[in-house]
Amino acid sequence: MAIGIILGAAVWREGPSPTLRRRTLHAAALYQSGHITSLVLCGGVGQHPPSEAAVMQDILLGAGVPMDAMVLxxxxxxxxxxxxxxxxxxxxxxxxxxxxxxxTDWYHAPRAKLIARRAGLHATSSSPSLRGAKFWPQTKSALREIPAYIAYAIRLRT
Incomplete structure (x- = not known):
């Protein structure tokens, strides 16, 4: 049995960021195809309420994922x-x-899996399609992950 963990992303004043929406809809597709049996929706309140997890829950419910398949x-x-x-x-x-x-997104997955392994989880990753994603935000995020991964790899961060 596999459980999906959706990693958080920003909630904007107008609603979910494109990254949050892409990750969550990808999780819904994985659930509906039977690749995962339940989901943990991760993320507290950032700059704008509600919590990232609550926004994910709304998106998943709209995509037909039942409430009992989710843990916030x-x-x-x-x-x-x-x-x-x-x-x-x-x-x-x-x-x-x-x-x-x-x-999570492709650029974030290596660091997330490293953290998961250190937390004692047997983890794989799955990333949403880049369809509709803008080039510059993806590039900026990928470049930001390089030093973050190095810091985690040499245990400067946990």
Missing amino acids: EDHSTTTGENIRFARDLIHETDVAIIEVVII
Whole structure:
């Protein structure tokens, strides 16, 4: 059995950021195709309420994912917290989890999997299509991940 962990992304004043929407709709497709059996929605309140997890829940409900397939983790504010808090929620259940699928963007997945392995999770990742994504924000995010990955790899961050 595989459980999906959707990593948070910004909520804008007008609603979900394109990144948050893409990740969440990708998770809905994975659920509907049977690749994952349930979801942990990660992300607290950032610059604009509500929490990232609450916004994900609304998107998933609109995409036909049932409420009982979701667990909200709405306190985290970093990738490390997303994964650690999700892990704790997963361990609270009686379900035997064989695999965790981290749902995030391609540039973020290597660092997220590194954090997950250190947190004791057997994790793979799945990333949404870049269809509709703008080149500059994707490039900027990818460039930001390089020093972040290095910092995590040499354990400057946890």
